Amino acid sequence: MxxxxxxxxxxxxxxxxAGAWSARFKFSFWHNGVELWDVVPHSRRPPAAVLEGLRHALRQPAHxxxxxxxxxGKLQTACLDNQLWDWQANEVVVMQRRETLTYMIxxxxYEPKENKTRLALIGAPEGVEIAL
Structure with missing residues (x-):
């Protein structure tokens, strides 16, 4: 790859x-999921099995x-700044839920050698270390 x-x-x-089409797959610095973002042009979209195979390949730990x-290395961002971290659920959330403890990131x-992400949370007693 x-x-x-x-x-x-x-x-x-x-x-x-792929020449006739191109696809983008989103990944994260706080979980190991990968999802299809989009395919252009939509009229030349490949079969779902092809896209799922590519998604599965990117999910392989080494890739x-x-x-x-x-x-x-290029951008120096995990694209998590100013998002909300739910301390209890251990996840990034779009909106603050009632009765949950959230902090702004x-x-x-990201530390490539350790494959870890460290979050500094505003107002939290400590940060979060995420082993990926």
Missing amino acids: VIMLRDEHCPPHTHVD LRRARSIWW GSAC
């Missing part, structure tokens, strides 16, 4: 260029770790 960057932007993602390392740092 070849991982290349262009003029990238958040969220973290990879590009697959995902490499994608994160390349993204971090002040900064996130």
Whole structure:
């Protein structure tokens, strides 16, 4: 698998260029999931099995770790700053839920050698270390 960057932007993602179509897959610095973001042009979208095979390949630990390392090395962002971290559920949340303890992520740092993300949470007694 070849991982290349262009003029990238958040969220973290990879590009697959197949000539007749291209696809983007999102990945994260706080969990090991990978999801299909989009395919263009939609009229030339490949079969679902092809896209699922690509998603599965990127989810392989070595490929995902490499994608994160390349993204971090070039952009120096995990795209988590100013998002909400739910302390109890151990996850990034879009909206603060009632009766949950959430903190704003002040900064996130990925450590490629350890394959860990460290979150500095605003107002929290301590940060969060996520082993990926």
